[in-house]
Amino acid sequence: MEEQSIHDLGGRMKEHLKPLAWTAGILAVLALVGGLVTPTSMITMLTVALAVFLYFILPGYSVLLFLKLDAVERILLSVPTSAILVPIVLYFANVFGLPLSRTVVIMVCAGITALALVLFVRAKTTAPHSPQE
Amino acid sequence: MGEFWDTHKHVIILVALLVVAFVILHFPFSKGNLDKDTLPVSITYDNYYHPVVSKGVFDREQQQTYAPYRAMGVTNAVIADPPLHFTIPATFTKLTTLPFYQGHFFISVLILLWTSVIAFVLFRRVFSPTIAIIAAAFALVPPGVAWLFQLYIGFTNSIEAFFFALFILFLLVYTLEHPSILAAALMGAGFAAQFLTHGPIEAGYTFLFVTITMGVLWKKRHAAWLLGHWLVIFGTAAVLSFYQYVLLRMARITGEGIRETLFGGKPIPEYFPQPGLGWLITILVLIGAVVLVLRVVSKKMSKQQLVVASFLAFMLAVAFSYVLGVDGSRSFRQLYSAYPLLALLPAIGVVALWNQVKRRVSDRFVPLFEIAVVALIVGFSISPIFAGLASIGANGQATPERWQTLSWVREHTPPDARVFYLFGFEHEFGMLAERTPFKGDLGLGYTQRNILELCNGRFPQNFSGQWGSAITVRADEGRMLVPTKEGLFRTSWHVITRPGTDIIIPKPEDQVALSGFDYVVVQHAGTQADSCMAFFLKEALAQNATVAWKNNQFTILEVA
Numbered sequence: 001m002e003e004q005s006i007h008d009l010g011g012r013m014k015e016h017l018k019p020l021a022w023t024a025g026i027l028a029v030l031a032l033v034g035g036l037v038t039p040t041s042m043i044t045m046l047t048v049a050l051a052v053f054l055y056f057i058l059p060g061y062s063v064l065l066f067l068k069l070d071a072v073e074r075i076l077l078s079v080p081t082s083a084i085l086v087p088i089v090l091y092f093a094n095v096f097g098l099p100l101s102r103t104v105v106i107m108v109c110a111g112i113t114a115l116a117l118v119l120f121v122r123a124k125t126t127a128p129h130s131p132q133e
Numbered sequence: 134m135g136e137f138w139d140t141h142k143h144v145i146i147l148v149a150l151l152v153v154a155f156v157i158l159h160f161p162f163s164k165g166n167l168d169k170d171t172l173p174v175s176i177t178y179d180n181y182y183h184p185v186v187s188k189g190v191f192d193r194e195q196q197q198t199y200a201p202y203r204a205m206g207v208t209n210a211v212i213a214d215p216p217l218h219f220t221i222p223a224t225f226t227k228l229t230t231l232p233f234y235q236g237h238f239f240i241s242v243l244i245l246l247w248t249s250v251i252a253f254v255l256f257r258r259v260f261s262p263t264i265a266i267i268a269a270a271f272a273l274v275p276p277g278v279a280w281l282f283q284l285y286i287g288f289t290n291s292i293e294a295f296f297f298a299l300f301i302l303f304l305l306v307y308t309l310e311h312p313s314i315l316a317a318a319l320m321g322a323g324f325a326a327q328f329l330t331h332g333p334i335e336a337g338y339t340f341l342f343v344t345i346t347m348g349v350l351w352k353k354r355h356a357a358w359l360l361g362h363w364l365v366i367f368g369t370a371a372v373l374s375f376y377q378y379v380l381l382r383m384a385r386i387t388g389e390g391i392r393e394t395l396f397g398g399k400p401i402p403e404y405f406p407q408p409g410l411g412w413l414i415t416i417l418v419l420i421g422a423v424v425l426v427l428r429v430v431s432k433k434m435s436k437q438q439l440v441v442a443s444f445l446a447f448m449l450a451v452a453f454s455y456v457l458g459v460d461g462s463r464s465f466r467q468l469y470s471a472y473p474l475l476a477l478l479p480a481i482g483v484v485a486l487w488n489q490v491k492r493r494v495s496d497r498f499v500p501l502f503e504i505a506v507v508a509l510i511v512g513f514s515i516s517p518i519f520a521g522l523a524s525i526g527a528n529g530q531a532t533p534e535r536w537q538t539l540s541w542v543r544e545h546t547p548p549d550a551r552v553f554y555l556f557g558f559e560h561e562f563g564m565l566a567e568r569t570p571f572k573g574d575l576g577l578g579y580t581q582r583n584i585l586e587l588c589n590g591r592f593p594q595n596f597s598g599q600w601g602s603a604i605t606v607r608a609d610e611g612r613m614l615v616p617t618k619e620g621l622f623r624t625s626w627h628v629i630t631r632p633g634t635d636i637i638i639p640k641p642e643d644q645v646a647l648s649g650f651d652y653v654v655v656q657h658a659g660t661q662a663d664s665c666m667a668f669f670l671k672e673a674l675a676q677n678a679t680v681a682w683k684n685n686q687f688t689i690l691e692v693a
Contacts, residue, residue, distance in 0.1 A: 026148060038165035044230045048167070048239065051228035056243075066315050067307065072144055076254050079247050080300035081319065084326040087220040088373060091196070091329070095376060099194040100220070102227040 009124050019071040020061060027053055054109050056082045062116035066123075085112055142500060143262045146507055147253060147269055151246060153511060154273035158242050161522035162529075163235065170232035171536050172565065175529035179289050183218060184237045185564050190223035191233050198618050202569045205600045206549060207627060211616040213380045217329040218290055241289060244296050249273045251299040252473040256480070259306055259437045263503055268480035270510040272473040274518070288466045294327045294335035295470035301327075301339055302444050305346065306437045308362065312355075317362040321369025328374045332381065334463055335470070340370070342447050346440055383616050401455060401465050417482030424485045425478070445474055530562045538654060538687040542566035545682070546652055553596065553645075555583060555669060556656030556687070563654065571598045571645060588665040592672040595644035647676060653690040657683075 031049035035042030060081030064074045089108050090100060098104050138145070159165075162173035174180045189200030196216055204210035212219075221244075226236030249272035257265035301323040304316045320343070327336035343366070347359055410418065425442050428434045434442065452468035468475075487502055542552060543566045553571040554563035563570045579598040586593045617627040647653070653673065657666045673690055674680070681691040 030152065038167075040165060040167040041230075044168055047229040048231060051225060052243075055225050055228060063315075063319075067313060068311050069307075073254050073258065076250050077300065077303065079243075080251055080297065080323075083221065083244070084297065084300075084319070084322045087217050087224060088322065088326060088329065090224050091216050091220050092376075094195055094197065100190065100196065100224055100227070101194050105224045105227050 009121065012124075013121075016065060019075045020057070023057055023075055024053055054106070055086060058082070059086055059109050059112040059116070062113045062120070065116065065120045082109075082112075139500075142503075143257070143266045146266055146504070147250070150269055150273045150507065150511070151250070153515065154246055154249075155242060157274065157515060157519050157522065158245065159238070161519060161526040163238065167231055167235045167239070170234065172234045172529075172531045173238040174526070175531035175562065176525060180529075181562060181564055183289055184222075184234055185567075186212075186214065187219040187222050187237055188233045188567075190219045191226060191236075196220060196223070200567065201549065202567050203564070204615065206551075206569050207615055207617065209617045209619070210627070211380060211383075211618050213383070213616065215290065215328070215330050215332050215377065217326055218293060218331070244293050246273060248292070248296045248299060248470075249473040249476070251296070251303060252476065255299065255303045255306065255441060256477060258303075259435070259441050260477070260481070261484070263499070264477070264480045264484050266503055267483050267506055267510075268473075268476040270507040271476035271479050274511045274514045275472070275476075288469060290331035291335060291463075291466050291470045294331040295467070297323045297326045297330065298335055298339045298470075299474065301343065302441065305343055306440055309350070309436055309440065312358060312362065314362070314365055317365040318369045321366040321371075322373060324366070324370035325373030328370070329377055335467075336370075336374075338448075338451055338467070342444055346443065350436065350440075380616075405465065414479055417479035417486075420482035420485050421478035421480065424481050441477070445471075445477060448474060534659075534684055534686040535562065537684055538682075538689065539563070539566040541682050541689060542568055542652065542654065550651040551600075551649070553598070553650040553653045555580070555596075555653055556660065556666070568652075569600060571596070571600055571643070571650060584662050584665055587669050588662055590668065592669070595646050598643060598645065600643055647673060647678070647692060650692050652681065653678065653692060655688045655690065656686055657688050658686045 027049040028046075031045040032042070034040060035045040038045075056079045057075070058078075060078030060083075061074060063081055063085065064078055067074075069077065086105075086109055089112065090105065093104060093108065094100050156165075159173075163169070172180065172184060186199070186203060189203060190196040193200060196212055196219055198204075198208070199210045199212055201208050222233075222237040222240040225240055226233055229236060231239065249269055252272060253265045253269040255265075256268050301320050304320045304323070307313070308316050308320075324336050324340055327339060344363065347363055429439065429442065448467055448471040451464050452466075452471065454464045483506055487506075491499070491502075539562075542550075546552070546568060548568070550568045551571060552563065552566060552568045579596075582597050583593060615627050617625060619625055655666050655670060657663065657670060660666060670688060670690070673692075677693040678690040679693070680688055682689045
């Protein structure tokens with residue numbers, strides 16, 4: 001029974017990862033094309049794409065897993081969700097003395113993502129019929 | 134391929150629209166070169182102020198205190214501006230190899246575009262995917278530059294605060310279907326984000342609408358549930374906004390206070406672009422409005438549709454409330470911010486017309502219709518918009534000669550150097566040099582006064598201006614006070630004695646002799662007062678100033 005539940009969860013997580021993979025792919029293609037057809041260097045284009053994914057997509061997407069949204073809504077709304085959560089956390093981290101450095105920004109983006117994913121998996125494994133789907 | 138297209142066509146069209154819209158909004162200013170370390174848009178005050186303060190945060194990796202060059206040389210003056218507007222570009226750019234000003238502009242364009250994307254998601258859920266994609270085309274590639282403010286030349290705080298407003302509206306609609314504490318908490322965080330982006334203005338409007346809507350829709354049926362969710366929204370917003378609220382209460386903002394803003398009834402400034410619709414769009418908007426009203430009257434609207442339509446009407450009412458003498462310019466700018474939401478009207482107009490035709494044609498023409506409409510909107514809009522923006526981009530303040538001059542000041546003078554910009558730059562372009570300037574924000578009047586003296590053949594004993602820039606200051610019995618940071622939470626007031634003068638008056642105007650400056654930047658060629666500039670140079674050199682650097686338009690004097 002428990003094995004079945006974990007198997008279901010794995011399948012659903014795979015479904016949730018698909019839109020992320022598509023988004024990463026689209027960003028990468030846009031960066032590559034941008035690097036080829038504009039005066040901007042390829043490395044700049046790729047870092048911008050990576051930053052958009054890390055800063056604006058991942059944290060918001062992870063949090064929105066808790067809401068009953070379709071894949072398109074979840075991906076597109078991950079931008080405003082991240083734009084609310086990431087800078088607010090960074091601002092208060094700075095109030096408490098942490099510098100707004102690259103390391104801290106990465107830690108905050110990764111931290112929000114990881115925390116949301118852990119809570120989501122935990123919610124799924126302890127109560128399979130909540131909080132979404 | 135067929136099934137994939139059927140399932141994802143709207144997303145594919147949206148991505149294509151986003152790419153086109155990004156190019157239209159960004160490339161006229163950046164020329165597509167994101168590696169160039171110049172300010173892409175350099176037209177109005179906002180274009181200087183926001184990127185400069187944000188760059189201070191980026192460079193110093195903190196946003197508790199202003200960079201000293203923004204605060205009359207004071208090293209620990211507290212930043213009381215709404216912070217998020219600076220936090221987002223300052224922290225996002227850390228993850229990239231972008232020069233800071235390019236990172237700042239990228240974020241501005243991204244937020245502008247994504248406001249339309251949130252509107253797309255909202256309309257797709259509440260109305261239909263067809264209406265959503267047509268509205269997205271109208272919003273992202275707007276046919277008629279005149280009635281929009283999709284351009285990053287001002288009102289940036291308003292635009293960014295409205296970005297969060299549409300997300301809050303989506304969450305409100307969502308909670309009508311799926312009551313959710315998380316959605317309520319996110320709404321609260323959204324209000325806090327609005328407050329932390331632009332103070333109480335947009336947050337106030339949106340919160341008022343959400344509270345009224347929740348009260349009207351759920352008053353009888355779910356009173357306890359309603360109250361619980363509202364408390365979560367309000368509580369989250371209050372907790373996250375509290376620190377900034379305290380800072381705002383401590384400092385007296387240099388602009389209008391809240392009371393003056395809400396009840397001042399100031400007229401709309403002349404430089405505001407006037408909204409104007411082409412005849413075709415006017416017809417579509419009217420049809421859309423009539424359809425919406427008829428559906429409301431005939432009670433054919435879902436609760437969710439009613440909420441969106443009400444918010445649209447609410448924002449229009451806010452925008453035009455200036456005619457009642459309430460909050461003139463600040464309310465009117467909501468018309469520009471709310472543009473992606475207003476795009477619903479012509480989109481409904483198009484679909485209403487299509488519905489009349491659709492009965493006679495096969496369903497397989499529906500996707501073709503969508504693509505045709507989007508292509509028409511883009512086709513007719515792209516050229517005039519790009520040309521219009523390119524013209525604005527080409528007339529920015531950041532000419533190569535000026536940028537070269539400011540870069541020299543930034544790279545070759547001590548960080549605490551006091552610099553006087555005696556030339557015809559509008560506003561405070563000199564702040565980009567990141568040195569304490571003697572000009573002040575919006576100090577064109579001082580420049581004119583100084584130049585007029587020179588043109589009359591008089592070398593002023595003292596020059597007029599302001600030290601520093603528009604930091605949050607407070608006047609107390611004739612002294613200038615700045616809130617300063619002393620610890621994590623402790624702040625106190627610091628009495629400012631501006632460098633180079635003993636005159637301390639509430640109005641931040643100073644009179645400073647030439648010897649009070651370390652450097653003077655002069656535009657000796659290309660102004661309408663070249664002879665006056667030549668007179669200044671001659672007199673200044675006679676007073677022991679030396680030429681530190683020059684190019685074909687500018688001379689930088691080092692004052693002994």
